[in-house]
Amino acid sequence: MTLLRTLLGCPRLLAGGLIVAASAPDALAAETRIDLRRQAQTIRGFGVSMGGGNDANRIEGRDRGESVMHNEDFYDHYVGDLGASVVRTGVSRTVLSKGGKYWPQHADLREPIRLGSDTYANIEAFDFTVKGVGNVGHFVRKAARRGDPMTLMGAIWSPPVWMKGPEVDLGYKDFAGQLPRDTFWNASAAGSLVDTPDNLQQFGRYVAAYAKGFEKAWDRPFDVLSVQNEPRFSTWYDSSVYTPELFAEAVGAVNAAFAEHNAANPDDPILTRVLGPDDLGLGGKGSNLANVSFSYIKEVRHDGDPETAVDVYGMHGYNGGGRFADSDDRIESWKTFRNGRVRDDGYVNYEGVGEGVEFWVTEHSGHRHRWTDPGDTYNGAMGLALEVHEAMVGVDAVGYLYWQHEDWAGRLNNFTLTSGLDENQPKYAAFKHFAKHVRPGMRRVAADVLEDGQVDTSAVKISAYLDEAAGTLTYVLLNVTKVTQAVRLASLAAGGELLEASWSADGAYHQAGHADAGGWLNLQGESIWSVVTTLGSLNAVPEPGTGVAVFAGGALLLRRRRRA
Template identity: 25%
Template sequence: MTTWISSTPQERLQVQHIDAAQVTSSQDLQLDGNSYQAIRGFGGCFNELGWLALQTVGEQERNQIIKELFDPEEMNFTFNRAPVGANDFADHWYSYDEVEGDYELKHFSVERDEQVLIPYIHAAQQWQPNMKLFASPWSPPTWMKRPKAYNYGRLVMTPENLKAYAQYFVKYIQAYAEHGIAVNQLHVQNEVFADQKFPSALWDAESMKVFIRDYLGPAFEAAGLDTDIWLGTLNGPEDMAFTGGYGMKLDNYNRYVDEILFDDDARKYIKGISYQWAGRAAIQRTHASWPEIELIQSESECGNGENTWEYAEYVFHLVNHYFRNGATAYTYWNMILDDQDSTWGWWQNSLFTITADTHEVRRNPEYYIMRHFSQYVKPGATVLGTTGHFNSMGIAFRNPDGSLVVVVQNALDHAMPFTFADPEHNEHSVQVTLEARSINTFVVD
């Protein structure tokens, strides 16, 4: 028996049960006998504005939203992200130590996070006690930068700064551990190529290599941390205002990665690479050149706040693209937002919208796209090789319990016949008609 879950612009998460079609082969989509990477799972980012919006609804509704996001029987977000200090969806900019010249970090404190981000994460842990978390900074403390501002600029590469900044991360991980939150991965800088109006910092390849090799890696070792260091998050190559010595062409972007990974002393500390935004253009090349390096997608492209079905269809293609090119996780960006303008002028899509005036809760189209994957594709599932005309619109996974999950889109404006075949197991086959503009998940137990 196969469970078929279907969503269209008009109806969402429609469930029915169908019998196997006994199809022995399919030109639409069929398994080719290959299996690839095991995935960590799906998640989103714990942003301040999401938690603050969530406080405007009643306790019962607030708990329901958290349940839908993190309950293993619902969205099942198991692999999530947190900012180290302020990001672009913080209520205002801050770091954990803004005392000029405090190289010993005597004034380091996560007191602000204790009011917003840590309660947000604790709420998720009620449903996901073994949740995995990766963290990344948007900006170092301003006194370590030139210019001394949260937005724009870069870390000043003095030994005193580099040593203190490495200890800044050690203290962050230790402080979160004291609150019962394990930071499993540190991704050294959000969007290394982007000089933004919100908290940001540029890192050229040489600076990143030196910091990881000579300061951050040794600091983690000396502190006995088991947090993995990741090269990321990488947001290039195209359409980015990176001016750190490499141009915006794809070949030069790949050179950035190679410059770091070919240094064995730096490479030994790097457990993976995270890509987002235009990094989608580089992931295939990196996966081919460095197949031993784990890759994840670290931030789904956010749209412009209109939350349309058309953009959700684009996100479906992003999920498909990243997993087909070696990624082991897909991370959404703003899980929850209100419907007001952002703190810096670009409002964005979210899974949930909570209207500021009426406190109405809306589940947006991307909520359903993510759920078509994350509810049914479990951590540890392997990506399966497929062939067929729907290959760019579908993907298959094998869950740890042996169940088969196929997620497929009909992007056309009319219904389409569709067959799926597992040549080794005819009882896994599917033969249906996909509704126009639909997303479909098939679960074969």
């Protein structure tokens, strides 16, 4: 956008700083367009990864049974204040050890435990109360009993040690052939799943017993389970390296084990959906990272060989983000996940996965704990919000997960949203605009900001979400300029009621009071807004002479008011 959109009309200043004018401002202002006919993904939710380090409680101590996830204050903070509705947790090898120790060490985890065709007999060897697992079970069971929406996602970082052998050769690392290494605590770093029919069957049965055993222990099944976190990285923490072909065999082994159990137990099936490839990300426009990721996707496509097909796609959000100027390129990169890429300039082309299948951003982090970053890189809270927006509108992500809520010692770092129960941290505030207001079950609908009748994404980013049952529309708006922008919301112009408005521009989350339906909002420079309204006449044909064109089915276009 090229024009300074400052409200010069007769605005009202409400508590918290929201400015709403009952009539159009004298200065040129942004138009918004909503089309309720064009509906995209159904939202599943937002959250973080938990377990393991979250067992170190900053509130009550570190004794067993006193995990931060057992604490009522933490539950109210995560579910009630932040609005989180997803937990991602590791599928921990520590549940399967000789002696069933609460915190088994390397020696306890090396001896093979043979698994048979009977899932329930296999479960007898597992202990789902161990550190880093029992705390998650307690948490999600509480959510289920209270009726709070909470998607449970599991992710494998490493198979049991005895199922791994020499690391496969990916062609671009020097680690091929190295054996799994014992590293900190009880981690098994690197190596690869042994590629034999018997070992693959054992791996599949291990995953099946884990999925059903956790459900039996905590009255809560896994909704989604990732076969391997970042399958091409040889790291110092729990990890396992896969070629695309080996990854497909692992997915196939899990599918076969689920099918084996379901055939034998039709009244108690495993309904967990399999996710992949859970790789690093697609990168920016034209990035080679996308080529590598699609080498895995090609082998496990949901519409490919049913024996090796995933049900759900997941990728991490590390895509070189941060600069506002590159945002549209990153959105285009996300769109290639659905639509594919065809280029003639030396980049590898690939076929997109198409529509009608879920996609999750299963991990992201690296943003600094400040609102914006010097030098216009915006590697802070605004950058985080921008990258969530990009995934929502670019790849139709159904959910988005940040890496950690806090670290094991409760400190602030680039990989966490906050520390302890602190609700006044910039990244926590930015993420809250999505997590608290874009709720499970909502449908994203087409939304645009217009400049002279043309779509313009240079100043205000917009996404909108329909709650059909409630008859409401939730907007999330990002002013990515340093100056105030005036925006009129389509549903308010159509006679809808402003139910709730929240904003952040200083690293904190603020709520504003109710206002009349004038429709003009003043968005401070570098701010995030979440606004909930009723629909008004978005679904109706307006009376002649109203000055607003509403197309049948719900498309509404606001005409620009020009200076005299």
